[in-house]
Amino acid sequence: MTCSLYKKSRFSIPTLGLILLLVGSFSLLAASESSAQSVQSLKDELQQLSKRPDYAKDTAYLSKANELGFLLAETDPDSAFSFLENQIELCRKAGFKKGESDALKIYGNALQNKGDFAASISYYQDALIIAEGLPEKKLVPGILNNIGLVNYNLGNYAEALSKFYEAIKGSEESGNMYVKAAALNNIASIYFEQEKLEEAKTKYREMLEIYRKLGNQGRMILAYNNIGDVELKQNRPLEALENLKIGHSSALELQSPEFIEMTARTLAGIYAALDSSEKAEGFYRQSIDIAREKGYGVPYSHSLIGLADLYYKQGKYQEASAFANEGLVQAQRMGQPMQLRNANELLAKILEKEGNFEAALEKYKLFKNYSDSINNTQGKRLATALESEYEFSKKTLEFEKSSLRQRWLIFSAGIGLVTFLVILFLVYRNRNNLNKAYHSLMEKNAEIGQKNSVLENTLTQLKSTQQLLIQSEKMASLGELTAGIAHEIQNPLNFVNNFSEISMELVDEMNQEMDKGDLEEAKFLASELKGNLSRISSHGKRAGSIVKGMLEHSRKSEGKKELTDLNQLADECLRLSFHGLRAKDKSFNADFKAELDPDLPQIEVVSQDIGRVLLNLINNAFYACTEQIPNQIADSKNGSIAELKPLVKISTQKTKNEIIITVKDNGPGIPESLKDKIFQPFFTTKPAGKGTGLGLSLSYDIVKAHGGELKLESKVGSGTSFFIHLPILS
Structure with missing residues (x-):
């Protein structure tokens, strides 16, 4: 006996990169250059600077040492701790507050890269206190961003969003585009976790444009990685792969273990989605090795x-x-x-x-x-509120830049206040009645809101269940197709094998005749050989067309309409259904017949969808006339229908404005009491385990989506006919 805890798996492994910042004691240019410099080149520069007298008090030396500390924290956190402890002490002794704030923040970065989030927060708080005490507040936004990251990693999304938006406002005031881009990235990562994928992609693209203008190749790699991860989550693995190829090649060019690990991890997820297990495993192991080595x-x-x-x-x-x-x-x-x-x-x-x-x-x-903790509604509400507050703050800054607009705002506010007081006076006399009506309305709204919440939850569950059942129905159809395909493809393969053997014998005979010098006989044998090869080619193409039809049926429908030969589609579906049922049940015995209009024009339809409709109707017809006719014979007293054999007939017909496809069986028919229910979802007359009750409902919806109609005619004891009406559009 089996048990299942899952209706549908939602497992995913996001590989989004988050951005820690070093913006402080050295300029933006220096910050940009630091990402391009290597650890060794920075060590060489420090070696030269250390030759100066009192270098330990030199702010240029201390700033350059912070750059080295930042790279160590990013690439090899374990080696960064002792270096940064010494750096913090040197900055304190030199009275270099900006440098001390930077060094404390970088130490927090190293702890966070190691995964020690609780310890990193105290270093960030100390750095923030020093930065807020400086005359210029340029360091504050970067520290706020990093504090937001700690809260993100601990799952405190509300606090994280608050810090990220504070960082964006501060960066715009100071003109620090590095901090703004980093905070945009981190906000997008929260949107990604909450499955707000389009919002996340928008933020990542804003970030990419900023880093492209700044010329920061390393952070552009991060942007391509994260955009690719969103596209993978949106089930677009090929688009994701294109972005990651750019990112991974750039990471290898930079020889950056941080970015190589990150892009390898994302590539592993993409190849896993593409069922390329060997490549996926290789990239996962590359990521694991680098992450373990670098901490x-x-x-x-x-x-x-x-x-x-x-x-x-x-x-x-x-x-x-x-x-x-x-x-x-x-x-x-x-x-x-x-x-x-x-x-x-x-x-x-x-x-x-x-x-x-x-x-x-x-x-x-x-x-x-x-x-539930990650996707809590408080965090989602706060994200919307904070973004609104951010947009409002941007507009407020614009107002402050223009004194004329400020005076107009004040004047408008005054007029609005006077108007409000006049309206308030007029409304005052009816206040009691309005208050009662208001409270009554609020109670009703609360009751309606509660009921809506219950209904929305129920609807969500029903939609999820419906999607699973629809997928089950499609897979059942595909399974039946497979058996029919195996039978259909065997015939041309037999011909190919037989003619190949005959051709080999002809080649031997032809060689013998050529050895004898009888060229006329050799030419005759060559013509026979050519004829055999032509037959082999013909039957090979037939097998290829069968496989192509199978692939077209099994692939996911994209809703694209194409000119389709409905005669060919109907004939293929009839034969596939018959051979599929016969492959499943050797005792299955029925006749089928196709009466196809030779003048039937091709029309634009989604061939995979119409094929599913035909297969479903034909399978139902075979079931009706094979499963239920024996019962009918057993109930007959005079034996008049003892020789009745199951028959399914499909026909096509063109009228003035439409094409009609008819699927008819000689089964027992459908009672009048069931006709009104036959197209309802989940309604079935089959025994438990033999049908979901979705086949006819899905077929009805597909035909309706093509602008047509699916109709039923049935009489008890005389069989059933289904009519597919498809319009001929000019």
Whole structure:
């Protein structure tokens, strides 16, 4: 007996890159240059600067040392700690407050890259206190951005969004585009986690444009990576792959382990989505090796869980469990809610497959708790409120730049206030009645809102269930097709094999005649050989067309209408249905007949969808006349229908403005009491387990979407006919 905790998997491994900032004691140009410099080149510059007298008090030396500390924190956090402790002490002794604030912030960066979020917050707070005490506030936005990142990684989305928007406002006031771009990236990452994918992509593209103008290749890699990750989540793996190819090649060119690891992790997810398991595993292992070596805590957990999911999909549950548990331990060490959610979800599915349902249920509960925490409605509401506040603040700054507009604003406010007082006086006399009406309305609104909430939840659940059942119906149709295809393709393959053997014998005979010098006989044999090759080509093309038809039916419909030969489509569906049912049940016995109008014109339809309609109607017809006719014979006393054989007939006909496709069977017919229900979703007369009740409902919707009609005629004891009416459009 099996048990399932899942109706539909929502497991995903996002690889979004978040941005920590170093903006402070050195200029924007220096900040830009630092990303392009290597650790060794910075060490060489510091070696030269250290030759100056009192270099430890020299702000140029201390600023350059902060640049080196920033690169170490990004690329090798473990080696950064002792260097930064010494750097903080040097800045304090020199009285260099800007440098001290930078160094404290960079130390927080190193801790955050290691996954020690709780410890990093105290360093950021100390850096913020110093930065707010300086005459210029240029350091403050960057620190606020990094504090927001800590809250993001701890799952405190409301506080994180607040800090990111504060950072954007401060960066626009100071003209610091690096901070603005970083905060836009991090806001987009929250939108991504909340599955607001279009909003996330918009923010990432804003960030990409800023870094393109600044000429920062490293951060452009991050933008391409994150845009690719959104497109992967939107089920557009090929578009995502194009962005990641740009990002990964740039990362290799820069020889940056941080960006190589990040883009490798995203490429692994894309290749996994494209079912290229070997490439996906290679990139995951590359990411894991770099993250383990460099001490990148969150990416390490990401890739462990991603590789575990890859093994799970391959049915390697033991390997999947080992990597998922290792990723879970890393996520618990960091207190990182997104990875805790993903690890617990994957472990629940693995345990379920292994039959340990009690343990799977416990993991699923943990997954649900983390998922609810990440997607809490408070965070979503606050995101909207903060963005509105941000837009309002931008407009307020514009007003402050123009004194004339300020005076007009004040004048308008005065007029508005006078108008408001006049209206308030006129309304005052009816205040009591209005208050009563208002309170009554509020109570009704609250009641309506509560009922709407219940109805929305119910509707969401129903839609989810409906989508699963629709997919099940489509897959059942595809399964029936497969058996028919196997039979159809065997005939041309037999011909190809037979003619190939005959052709080989002809070649031997032709060689013998040529050896004898009998060229006339050799030419005759050559012409025979050419004829055989022509037949082989013809039957090979036939097999190819069958496979092509199968692929066209099985691929996901894109809703694109194309000129279609409905005679050919109807004939193929009839034969595929018959051979598919016969392959499933050797005792199946029925006749079929096609009466196709030779003058039928081609019309524009979605061929995959109309094919599904025809297959569904034909399968139903075969079921009706084969499953139910034996009962009819058994009930007959005079034996008048004892020789009745199941028959399904399909015909096409062109009228003035439409094409009519008819599917008719000689089954027992449909009672009048059931005709009104036959196209309703989930209604079926088949026994339990033999139908979902969605086939005719989906068929009806598809025909309606083509501007046509699906009609029914049936009489008990005389069979049933379904008529597909499709308009001929000029």
